[in-house]
Amino acid sequence: MVCRRCPEDHFTRNAGIPRNGSGSRGRKIDRERLAQLVQEQPDATLVEPRDRLGVDVTPWAISKALRELKLTYKKSRSMRPSKTVAMSPKLARPGV
Numbered sequence: 001m002v003c004r005r006c007p008e009d010h011f012t013r014n015a016g017i018p019r020n021g022s023g024s025r026g027r028k029i030d031r032e033r034l035a036q037l038v039q040e041q042p043d044a045t046l047v048e049p050r051d052r053l054g055v056d057v058t059p060w061a062i063s064k065a066l067r068e069l070k071l072t073y074k075k076s077r078s079m080r081p082s083k084t085v086a087m088s089p090k091l092a093r094p095g096v
Contacts, residue, residue: 028055028056028057028061029053029055029057029061029062029065030053031065031068031069033053034049034053034062034065034066034069035069035071037049037052037053038066038071045059046059046062046063047059047062049062050062
C-alpha cells in the first residue's frame, strides 16, 4: 500500500520494476495510404478518408495524422475568390 503523504517511499520500493503500458501502441492509420487518399480527393472531410481506410478511429485521429504528415485541410490561397460572399472586408483609408 502506498501512503499518499510519502510518494518517495513508493518510488524507492518499485525502482527496479519495469512499468507496464509504456511505449507506442502502434498505429491504426496507414500514413502513406492516407496521403494518397488526400492527393486523390483533397476536398474530402475528415470522415471520408477514415471510411475509405476502413479503420475505427475518430476524426480527431485523422486530423492528427494529417498534421504529422504536414498536410493541411484549409483552403489554399491559390483558389479563386468566392463569388457569393466577400471573404474579408476591403481595407479603407481612415478619414476618407
